[in-house]
Amino acid sequence: MLDHGAPPRTPPTESVPAVRDSLSTRLMRRKPVELLVAEGGQGEGGTLRRSLGLWQLTMISIGATLGTGIFVVLGEAVPKAGPAVTLSFVIAGLTALFSALSYAELAGTIPVAGSSYSYAYATLGEFVAWVCGWCLILEYGVSVAAVAVGWGQYLNELLDGTIGVTIPAALSAPPGDGGIFNLPALIVVLLAMVVLLGGARESARANTIMVMVKIAALLLFCAIGVKGFQSGNYEHFMPLGMAGVSAAGATLFFSYIGFDAASTAGEEAKNAQRDLPRAIMLSLVIVTALYVLVAAVAVGARPWKQFNDTEATLAAIMKDVTGQTFWATLLAAGAVIAIASVVLTVLYGQTRILFAMSRDGLVPKAFSKVHARTGAPRVNTVIVSLFCGVLAAAIPLGQLADATSIGTLFAFALVNIAVIVLRRTRPDMPRSFRVPLSPLLPVLGFAFCVWMMGSLSLITWIVFGVWMAVGLVVYFCYGMRRSRLARTEPGAASTAAPAEAQK
Numbered sequence: 285m286l287d288h289g290a291p292p293r294t295p296p297t298e299s300v301p302a303v304r305d306s307l308s309t310r311l312m313r314r315k316p317v318e319l320l321v322a323e324g325g326q327g328e329g330g331t332l333r334r335s336l337g338l339w340q341l342t343m344i345s346i347g348a349t350l351g352t353g354i355f356v357v358l359g360e361a362v363p364k365a366g367p368a369v370t371l372s373f374v375i376a377g378l379t380a381l382f383s384a385l386s387y388a389e390l391a392g393t394i395p396v397a398g399s400s401y402s403y404a405y406a407t408l409g410e411f412v413a414w415v416c417g418w419c420l421i422l423e424y425g426v427s428v429a430a431v432a433v434g435w436g437q438y439l440n441e442l443l444d445g446t447i448g449v450t451i452p453a454a455l456s457a458p459p460g461d462g463g464i465f466n467l468p469a470l471i472v473v474l475l476a477m478v479v480l481l482g483g484a485r486e487s488a489r490a491n492t493i494m495v496m497v498k499i500a501a502l503l504l505f506c507a508i509g510v511k512g513f514q515s516g517n518y519e520h521f522m523p524l525g526m527a528g529v530s531a532a533g534a535t536l537f538f539s540y541i542g543f544d545a546a547s548t549a550g551e552e553a554k555n556a557q558r559d560l561p562r563a564i565m566l567s568l569v570i571v572t573a574l575y576v577l578v579a580a581v582a583v584g585a586r587p588w589k590q591f592n593d594t595e596a597t598l599a600a601i602m603k604d605v606t607g608q609t610f611w612a613t614l615l616a617a618g619a620v621i622a623i624a625s626v627v628l629t630v631l632y633g634q635t636r637i638l639f640a641m642s643r644d645g646l647v648p649k650a651f652s653k654v655h656a657r658t659g660a661p662r663v664n665t666v667i668v669s670l671f672c673g674v675l676a677a678a679i680p681l682g683q684l685a686d687a688t689s690i691g692t693l694f695a696f697a698l699v700n701i702a703v704i705v706l707r708r709t710r711p712d713m714p715r716s717f718r719v720p721l722s723p724l725l726p727v728l729g730f731a732f733c734v735w736m737m738g739s740l741s742l743i744t745w746i747v748f749g750v751w752m753a754v755g756l757v758v759y760f761c762y763g764m765r766r767s768r769l770a771r772t773e774p775g776a777a778s779t780a781a782p783a784e785a786q787k
Contacts, residue, residue, distance in 0.1 A: 310764060310770065311411035313409060313410050313769050314406060314408075314409050315406055315410075315644070315769060316406070317394055317406045317706075320394055320398075320402055321396065323396075331659065332397070332639075332654060333483070333552060334554050335552060335554065336484060336488055336549055336552050336559075337554050337555075338558075338559040338562055340488040340492065341546045341563035342546070342566050343488065343491055343492045343495045344491060344545050344563070345542060345545050345564060345566075345567030345568075345571075345629075346495050346567045347495045347545075347628065348541070348545035348630045348633060349542030349543050349545075349568075349571045350495070350498060350499070350570075350571045350574060350622070350626075351431075351498050351622035354502065354539070354574075354578050354579070357536060358579065358582065358591070358598075361536050362582075362583065362591035363588070363589075364524065364528050364535065365529045366521070366522060366528065366588045367517060367520070367521050368522040368529045368532075369532055369536075369588075370579045371533075372530075372532035372533040372536050373539075373572070373576050374572075374576060375530070376533045376540055377572035377576075378732070379533075379696075379729070380537070380568060380696075381572075382700065382726070382728050383729045383733065384568045385565075385719045385725055385729070386700045386703040386719055386726050386729055387543075387547055387564050388560070388561035388564045388717045388719075389703055389715060390403040390547075390699065390702060390703060390706070391547040391550060391556070391561055391564060391717075392558070392715060392716035393713060393714070393715050394406055394550075395550040395553065395556030395557050395560055396551055397549070397550055397637070397639055397640045398550075398640030398641065399550075399633070399636075399637055399640075400420065400544070400698060401413055401416050401417035401420055401637055401641060403706075404416040404699075404702055407701075407709070408701065408702060408705060410646075410769060412698065414759045414763055415694075415698075415752070416695050417646065418752065418755035418758075419692075419694045420637050420691070421634070421691075422690075422691035422751055423691040423692045424630055424631075424633050424637065425672055425675070426672075426688045426691070427541055427630050427688040428473060428627055428631050429473075429673075429675035429676035429679060431623055431626045431627055431630065432466075432468075432469035432627050432673070433469050433676050434623060435469060435623040435624065435627070436457070438599065438616045438619035438620050438623065439456075439616075440456060440468075441599045441616035445609050445610075445613030446613060451467065456468055458677060458679055466676060466677040466678070469677050470673040470676060470677045472624055472627050473627060473676060474669065474673055475624065476624065476631050476669065477631070477665055477666065477669035477673075480631060480635065481666075482660070483658040483660050484549070484632075487628065490628065494621050494624060494625035495625055497621045498618055498622030499574070500618065501614075501617075501621075501622060502574055502618075502622075504611075504614070505578060505581065505582075505615055508605060508606060508611055509582065509584075509598075509602060510581050510584070510585075511606075512585040512586075512604065512605030513584035515584070517583055517584050517585075517587050517588065518583070523588075527739075531739050533736060534693075534736045534737070537693060539575065540692075541630070541692045542567075542626065542630060542633075543567050543571065544564065544633075545632070546560055546563040546564050546567065548637055561717035582598065585604070585605050586601050586604065598615055599612040599613070599615045602615050634672075635664045638661075638668065639651060643768075644767060644768050644769070645763070645770075645771070646762075646766070647763070650663045650664070651663070651664040689744075690744055690745070690748045691748070691751075693737045694737065696729070696733050697730050697733040700726040700727070700729040701726070703723075703726045704722070704727075707722060707723070
């Protein structure tokens with residue numbers, strides 16, 4: 285029986301908007317830029333060490349980028365675009381350039397280890413930051429495995445040219461590519477792990493040496509390969525149309541993911557605000573020029589229809605041009621070092637992103653534990669290395685490369701949005717680098733990323749969708765509840781964003 289004398293009760297349906305607002309607030313809570321910067325270097329039980337200058341940061345970006353597209357993916361891209369693969373490299377590089385400008389501005393403004401994950405956390409909210417971080421895990425972790433897969437091809441060419449033996453196919457290729465277990469891929473990841481456990485400074489030194497070797501190897505290829513250049517190989521420049529150029533460009537964008545590796549070193553750079561933007565832009569210019577040059581020589585020396593992922597390595601082209609095994613063996617040695625450098629630096633970036641996510645509480649604390657003596661996140665490095673090593677040993681290269689490209693493009697698209705948002709919400713914040721013609725160039729960067737994502741295959745989108753679905757489950761079941769912002773005083777995190785927006 286109703287009591288007409290009592291105050292009317294609020295209908296249950298009126299509480300729905302409150303619940304909805306509460307969930308919305310939790311998803312959109314932003315981490316103030318000042319807090320992100322203040323936490324720089326801090327981990328569980330220790331701190332990261334600031335020991336990297338402009339030279340080391342540039343070498344990290346070049347090390348993570350240069351070699352992947354040329355030494356590994358070129359054989360998959362040429363059949364899609366024909367001789368116009370050089371144009372595909374330019375398009376992929378242009379797409380990367382727009383995003384690199386945005387990365388440079390944010391890296392100089394928010395010099396922290398989380399790269400685009402941290403930028404999204406400060407501008408677009410925790411949920412978008414999680415999505416971005418989850419894409420970065422796909423981008424970095426899977427690309428380590430993809431590059432490691434290609435390392436075995438060049439190792440076999442080196443072994444064949446020096447001692448006349450090769451690793452059996454059963455132990456040098458993953459299932460689906462004629463093998464059982466890709467042992468070389470696992471080995472190169474474990475070697476990179478050992479170097480990383482020594483600390484950032486030691487890793488940077490090793491990487492610098494390897495980068496110089498692979499630049500020399502690529503210039504050697506151009507100097508010798510141009511002798512076999514035949515203009516007839518360019519007679520039908522775009523045989524598969526612009527669609528083929530676009531498809532190859534989307535695949536080759538995998539080759540540019542490393543330029544943002546310097547941004548993951550934000551908490552280990554001596555002068556991050558000055559050096560990070562410079563390192564990002566300088567490395568991208570050097571890498572793009574070398575990619576286009578080497579691709580042009582490679583296609584000129586071998587008809588495009590004879591390219592495939594196993595027989596069109598640069599060492600094989602060198603052998604065809606010279607008719608000798610010496611130069612091919614020398615180039616194979618350079619490729620072995622070059623690809624090892626990519627594995628090392630990309631693995632480094634992956635560990636630093638997980639370090640930042642762990643510090644924010646979105647993934648377990650083990651990923652932010654820092655060893656007191658070396659200043660390296662040891663547990664993080666071991667876990668990531670073992671995961672990537674097993675992935676590399678068991679999954680074919682092509683599937684890995686495309687999966688990496690879509691995760692990269694998604695993260696880059698968010699970075700372009702983040703620049704625009706931070707310009708509007710914090711216009712007076714000091715910036716050591718500013719994107720010219722903003723917001724036009726960030727908008728173009730976003731549009732290019734979306735366009736290239738649309739060029740990827742349906743199976744790649746399905747894999748991406750499954751990956752994101754798993755990420756949402758992990759976030760709502762773990763990350764959202766354990767977030768450090770969720771454990772601050774009520775209103776602390778939610779008031780930070782409006783306060784920033786009013787400035």
